[in-house]
Amino acid sequence: MTTASFRQRHASQSAGDAGEHLLSIGQSVRLKSAIGNTTGQTQVYRITGMMPASAGAPQYRIRNAEENHERVALQDELELVDTAGLNAKATLMERTFGHGQGTKA
Template identity: 45%
Template sequence: MRHHLFPIGLSVRLKNRANISPRAAESYQITAKLPLRDNSPQYRMRNDELGQERVSNEDNLEPIDELTSDN
């Protein structure tokens, strides 16, 4: 059984943006860990700036390196 790797509060972006509106947010913050679906961890995430929420599986998320945005 797999476990969630990402903590609540982590900033992430979607690896695969196919079939998503071009106006969809680029980055999200994880707000909740959801039950596994087909043995894959799921997350609820939100972009407060655009007021968008979505659910994605862990395999489609990548953490955003906060250090590179500060330089």
């Protein structure tokens, strides 16, 4: 194997490092830009899936509890939300499925 063929063979591996997923499924995030946000409020999304990189940038499926669909966002468009203080006293079931808001008797 020549040096040139070694570089060609391993070039895709080193290029893939730039497309590494830094976020995990289940983490809470918000979109950095407010494009399409007509309410002026920042919405919190939960990562529901990881997708292959597009143009070298990792992609994620995200979902907001108030929407009936998922969105796809690039890693560069997302920022982590600190929910430690918000959900510190909530149980795992409440953090996962909400607090049952709409089921009050």
